[in-house]
Amino acid sequence: MNRQSWYPPPSRPRPVEGGLQARSRRGAIGATWWSERFVSVLESIGLGSRLQRGRNYARRGQVISLDVDAGAVTAQVQGSRARPYRVRIGLAAYGKTQWTKLEQALAGDAWFAAQLLAGEMPEQIEELFAAQELPLFPATASELSMDCTCPDWQVPCKHLAAVFYLLAEAFDDNPFAILAWRGRDRDTLLDNLAAVRSAGPPPADRQRTGKPLDDCLEHYYDLAVPLPATGLPAISSVGLLDQLPSVAIMVRDNDLVKLMRAAYAAFGESDITG
Structure with a gap:
């Protein structure tokens, strides 16, 4: 008897209406450097041959x-059974302290900050994460936890592999999803x-030090320097007349301002102060 007769025929997945389909119909999946990097990392750690089985599911x-x-990353994948399988791909998310460190490094580089604020993913961001000893992509299979409710004992199964490929295309559409997976959403x-x-940077005067307040209370309200003596400037009497508006008053056919000017001159041109 042929040994293959012991095995049941391969099952076919139930068709799905409105499922998520990979845009790539042939060849590699992933159009941007970050999605290609994601798939290449997965394939380089020994998942490539198994990922290929999910490519058809994704398409x-x-x-x-x-x-x-x-x-x-959580997903539902329709297999050969009536109930869809539940898939989960776990990756360690960085905490608040780690993200503060990363954000300071990103903000410290004007080029990185400008690209991210413009909604773009800098190509060297992977190196920046690595310099902080916080990798952006998983480097080994042990960094990923993969679960599927299907009966297949192999990990990753084709359902997990299908999610990996669609995840790569999701990264094409939204590179910030990579960062969200690591624990920081875009906004x-x-x-x-x-x-x-x-x-x-903090202002320089924040670094200055002085005497404690208790040592200064006795002279707290003393003037640091004497106030300068001030007074109103001396104004010439003739100057006062020059500032008068036009006055249409006549005294015995004489202009009032002219009479006043003659009177001030008779007083000896004394200066007055107010």
């Missing part, structure tokens, strides 16, 4: 849903980068 639209959250990241860059 047929067997994945019903796909969600990216901090530390976990929070951009807000924090803008805040770090606007804060700038």
Whole structure:
């Protein structure tokens, strides 16, 4: 008897209406450097041959849903059974302290900050993460936790592989999903980068030190320097007449201002002060 007769025929997945389909119909999946990097990392750690089995699932639209959250990608994949399988791909999300360190490094480079604030993913961002000893992509299979409710004992199964490929295309559409998987959503990241860059270095006078307040209370209200003596400037009487508006008053056919000017001159041109 042929040994292959012991095995059941390969099962066919149930068709799905409105499933998530990979845009790539042939060849590699992933159009941007970050999605290609994601797939290449997975293939380089020994998942490539198994990922290929899910490529057909991804292109047929067997994945019903796909969600990216901090530390976990969850999905539903329709297989040969009536109930879709639940898939989860876990990756360690960085905490608040780690992201503060990353955000300061990103904000410290004007080029990185400008590209991220413009909604673009800098090509050297992977190196920046590595310099902080916080890798952006998983480097080994042990960094990923992969679960599927299907009966297949192999990990990753074709359902997990299908999610990997659609995840790569999701990264094409939204590169910030990679960062969200690591624990920082787009809006929070951009807000924090803008805040770090606007804060700038602390003012120099914040570093100054002086005497304690208790040692200064006795003379707290004393003047540091004497106030200068001030007074109104001396004004010439003739100058006062020059500042008068036009006065249409006549005294015995004589202009009033002319009479006053003659009177001031008779007083000896004395200066007055107010």
